[in-house]
Amino acid sequence: MYGKRLRALSLTTIATLTATLALVFFWAPNDADQGFLQKIIYIHVPLAIVTLCGFIVGACCAIAHLRTRDPRWDMRSYVAIHISLVFGVGVLITGSIWAKGSWGHWWVWSEPTLVSFLLVMLLYATYQPLRFAIEDPERQARAASVFAITAGAFVPINFAIVRLSTQYVHPRLGSGSLPGRMEVVFLLAIASIALLWTTLWRYEMTSKHAAAQLRTLARLLGGDEDDVPPRRSAAPSVTHLEGVG
Amino acid sequence: MSAPGTRAVVAALLRKDLRIELRNFESVPAMALFSVTTFVLFHFGLQRDTLSGDLAAGVLWVTLLFAAVLGINRLFVADAEQGGFDAFLLSPADRGALALAKALALLGYMLVLELVAVPAFALLLLGPPIGQALPGLVLVLVLGDLGVAVIGTLVGALAVRSRARDLLGPLLSLPLLVPVVLGAALATKPLLSTPVGGLPLRWLGTLAAYDLVFALIAFALFDFLLED
């Protein structure tokens, strides 16, 4: 049951997000170098960190799916990757805005983290087309899990390699640690975005689970008539979740 | 009847693939022709007669990569279409053997491809003479090809059972191969510059490490892709 803790979770998320935003704009000092523009990092970097962790979570769920053959793990993996993809788009857009403000260009190759992130997103953008292209649900789930694990391994390796290649070209934009107050707000921002990710994850799992139970109910009540034929989609087949409590 | 040894299985599968390739001339000639044509394209696109240094390294590796994608697309197609997968699964052979055989086949295709593409590149586009760079270049080529072979086998197996395998193959493999291009191009760059530089060991090491990590991953996950 995924909806059980959803209310408490979402309330906590809203509380921490509001607190974070308040602290960002009213308590954290302005950066000496970049001034007010630096405030973007409180949304851009936590989104990035949570996105990457989300992809790793997706890979771990995929490992569990391959081991146990339980389709629930496949659903968890899919939702984790889906939400991380949404957050990742936010990372790229906010990163681009930051680059425009800092360097004057909408995209800079000298920021290795942003470049690595683009590469990771290009890879994960193929996740849903891959799922959509394989019709048999079990094979689709297995292929998706293999992909999620491979891509999950790719994430840290890719970051290391790209950083290696640009180290001696430009100094990193976000180098060095943050002074006192900023660090507190930064950590709080990470926590609130992580909570947001978890809330949305549960939200989507609940929705998919409800749809699955609905299909079970339709089958039990209506006999063999399938009044709502399932549309082909990139999401895991919901019929596999039937009878799951 | 005991299961045949893995080495024997790999050898048999490899022989089969190579024999089919020699008989039908599907992948390798196309890859070679494609790379030469791409060099011509680059000449016109870049409006340059000669390249050196990082530009030369980049053009060479990007061309090799796109040619590799052609090979990856065709790697599993024959097996998928003519029931080779099922036949293999019914046999008592270790499934990793199929992965190894396919990877070795792809490696072979890449090496043959480079026998054509690298001289063509030296002839058509490369400014500095290639003689001194050759030993280092061979090493970089082998390491890069290993990366292509590993990732190509994994992606080929992933994409072959899907409906849009021609599209998914490149889409999946290119991001995964970017670090290979990165490492290989950075390693090749001093070799193709006018005072021929030394071979940067750090990028060779990075390439080798990347190849190793993904070889392990591919080996661990390949079984799950073959089942039905």
Place this chain on the structure above:
Amino acid sequence: MPALPLHTAGPYVAAAYIVFVALIGIYVAIMAAKLSRIERDLGELTELARRTRGGGAERTGDGAAGAARGAEPTRAGASGSAPSLEAEVVRHAVAGGEGP
């Protein structure tokens, strides 16, 4: 990197946070569409259950038995103070089966 004055940097920061809010908003909107579809399907099923209970005894008996079996996991998982809609539907089906 120049330290941009507030009036220049302000729009960038605002844009970044607005993008964030917009993304979450779009996501919520899509999920809302899915939720309303679930509600609509549930309504259709309720209609189906009501129609079925007026049918043959055998059919409703099977339906009731099946629905009762299906109700176990869902009722066990039902949470919160509001009774689960599915439990309501199932109860109607069962009641219909047991009726005259």
